Amino acid sequence: MKAALIYFTGTGNSKRILEFAKSNISFECDVFDVIKDEVVDMSKYDCLMIFYPIYGFNAPKPIIDYVKKIQKIDENKKCLVMKNSGEHLFWNNGSSLHLRNILKRRNISLVSEYHYLMPYSFIFRHTDFMAYRMISVAEKLIALDMKDFLDGKYVKIKRFFGDSLFALILRIQWWGGRFNGRFYKIDQTKCIKCMKCVRDCPAQNIEFKDDKFKFGKKCLMCQKCVMYCPKDAFKSLGFFTSWKVNKPYSFVETHTFQKEAKPRYCKKNYQRYFEMFEKKIEESKK
Numbered sequence: 136m137k138a139a140l141i142y143f144t145g146t147g148n149s150k151r152i153l154e155f156a157k158s159n160i161s162f163e164c165d166v167f168d169v170i171k172d173e174v175v176d177m178s179k180y181d182c183l184m185i186f187y188p189i190y191g192f193n194a195p196k197p198i199i200d201y202v203k204k205i206q207k208i209d210e211n212k213k214c215l216v217m218k219n220s221g222e223h224l225f226w227n228n229g230s231s232l233h234l235r236n237i238l239k240r241r242n243i244s245l246v247s248e249y250h251y252l253m254p255y256s257f258i259f260r261h262t263d264f265m266a267y268r269m270i271s272v273a274e275k276l277i278a279l280d281m282k283d284f285l286d287g288k289y290v291k292i293k294r295f296f297g298d299s300l301f302a303l304i305l306r307i308q309w310w311g312g313r314f315n316g317r318f319y320k321i322d323q324t325k326c327i328k329c330m331k332c333v334r335d336c337p338a339q340n341i342e343f344k345d346d347k348f349k350f351g352k353k354c355l356m357c358q359k360c361v362m363y364c365p366k367d368a369f370k371s372l373g374f375f376t377s378w379k380v381n382k383p384y385s386f387v388e389t390h391t392f393q394k395e396a397k398p399r400y401c402k403k404n405y406q407r408y409f410e411m412f413e414k415k416i417e418e419s420k421k
């Protein structure tokens with residue numbers, strides 16, 4: 136058995152999910168970053184695993200573009216999707232429908248799909264308490280989900296009425312990012328010219344010339360530049376400045392409950408997610 140693991144990540148959450156999955160695989164596997172690496176030749180692998188963050192109820196554009204470049208194979212292969220997002224709501228389910236159809240045309244069947252809650256990289260900042268709770272649930276859950284997948288117990292996506300239409304409309308995010316990204320601005324009085332944002336932008340969208348930062352037309356809205364800026368120097372995110380999340384999450388265990396300053400999430404849904412999956416993890420120990 137040999138697996139190809141492909142991923143896209145903005146601020147690192149999807150890569151963390153991939154690492155958890157990889158640590159539960161005992162057979163050979165190769166990892167492909169859809170931004171940097173060559174297109175996978177699926178005739179050399181037995182299965183495909185895809186990892187991505189949900190952006191605007193869809194898979195990010197780089198994932199779609201990469202999968203479109205995969206060559207059609209003669210023998211049908213199985214695919215698993217592990218997606219993550221700031222909400223575990225059903226309308227995020229449609230994010231893989233387009234992907235599933237592209238894969239089908241390449242003779243790859245999306246047979247199993249999992250969705251994990253991870254801290255928001257955009258919209259608002261979770262507390263470290265919440266971020267740790269999310270990552271520890273994801274880590275344990277992935278161990279159980281990978282075992283199920285490898286035992287041939289597949290989880291089908293739950294469809295809901297109008298999900299493909301909903302995802303189709305919100306695909307505007309793919310193009311909206313390119314437009315909005317041109318309005319990102321840096322506060323030069325805070326900036327220390329470390330060039331981290333320029334170096335690390337996955338779209339190579341930031342240029343520093345004549346002592347000025349220039350944002351191009353390729354922004355993916357991944358928020359990597361904003362989150363990892365050591366001086367919190369981004370003063371405008373175009374139309375979304377109030378959704379800025381600066382400073383990476385620590386993901387270190389903390390038992391002290393912290394109240395969230397501006398909680399912008401569906402509380403009931405979070406409660407349901409934690410109750411359901413923390414119970415599943417506990418039961419698996421028996």
Ligand SMILES: Cc1cc2nc3c(=O)[nH]c(=O)nc-3n(C[C@H](O)[C@H](O)[C@H](O)COP(=O)(O)O)c2cc1C
Pocket residue numbers: 143144145146147148149150187188189190191192193219220221222223227253254255256257355356357358
């Ligand atoms: C541009 C953008 C759009 C997003 N859209 C959604 C969304 O539609 N639904 C959701 O639940 N979370 C959404 N999120 C939150 C991310 O899916 C979440 O923070 C994810 O863990 C980020 O993963 P990454 O670190 O691999 O980029 C969005 C984040 C960004 C940056």
Ligand code: SF4
Pocket residue numbers: 321325326327328329330331332333363364365366367368369
């Ligand atoms: S990462 Fe922040 S401090 Fe460094 S160059 Fe970019 S804006 Fe300036």
Ligand code: SF4
Pocket residue numbers: 316335336337338339340341350353354355356357358359360361
């Ligand atoms: S400019 Fe920032 S948000 Fe846009 S693609 Fe680059 S790192 Fe991501």
